[in-house]
Ligand SMILES: Nc1ncnc2c1ncn2[C@@H]1O[C@H](COP(=O)(O)OP(=O)(O)OP(=O)(O)O)[C@@H](O)[C@H]1O
Ligand code: SF4
């Protein structure tokens with residue numbers, strides 16, 4: 189099966205890019221591909237992942253390891269699993285520093301406390317010695333973020349960093365990421381099911397559907413004037429359910445019809461069976477990305493071939 193197909197994506201310095209789409213559309217696979225963390229049975233058959241002009245796909249694992257965590261870091265979809273239950277959290281944040289920055293244990297402890305304070309802990313020394321099970325879900329997520337920004341990465345990829353959190357904690361974590369971007373110029377790619385989060389927090393948004401980016405543009409423009417029929421259906425649903433609260437994996441706005449079977453080979457546009465605006469050509473071949481406006485592209489025949 190093709191988990192990703194024809195992805196064209198640029199993440200700009202210091203920007204917040206939202207990657208939005210329903211479950212199974214390939215968001216995490218995209219993050220894993222960028223980070224060189226795909227499972228052994230996955231294959232990249234074509235393409236490049238350029239980091240400062242160099243193709244990460246050609247890097248040996250040893251060199252990738254020096255970039256991952258230091259220049260590009262990530263917050264995984266399962267923060268609880270990324271912390272070691274039998275190690276105090278301060279040492280776990282310190283481990284990242286130890287791997288990338290030469291320092292003494294005293295310097296590391298000071299730096300870890302600074303990082304814990306930066307992610308909102310008022311008593312960092314107490315948190316330093318705590319074990320993951322002694323912290324709440326929101327606190328664990330903060331620790332994972334402290335870990336991921338320990339080396340001041342230029343790019344942070346956060347895979348659903350707020351999905352397990354309730355409303356208030358969700359806005360706190362989003363506020364924290366925003367502050368980190370402002371303070372350190374970190375570019376953030378945030379993967380989410382929540383269109384409202386993208387609309388309020390991201391500078392640009394990439395809409396994914398069945399392994400493709402179907403629309404990408406400035407998020408204010410995309411949500412005010414969506415172009416792709418999938419984005420349009422999604423935005424209409426969000427507007428009609430504004431009072432229902434944030435969208436999550438379980439409550440992603442429900443567009444009529446089923447997502448395509450990822451193992452089936454489709455020759456046409458993968459949204460065609462659900463598309464209210466389909467044309468004859470849509471079932472016959474796959475649309476190319478077209479740019480109806482300078483800052484936006486759409487993968488749809490309606491905007492040219
Ligand atoms: N390790 C794997 N082995 C085989 N197929 C996989 C694996 N991981 C993901 N897939 C498949 O790749 C496709 C994309 O999955 P992915 O996890 O990237 O989606 P996602 O958008 O992150 O979904 P979610 O929002 O549920 O996290 C799916 O069809 C999924 O079943
Ligand atoms: S290419 Fe055709 S089927 Fe696909 S989204 Fe556009 S109009 Fe709909």
Ligand SMILES: [Mg+2]
Pocket residue numbers: 215216217265347
């Ligand atoms: Mg995922």
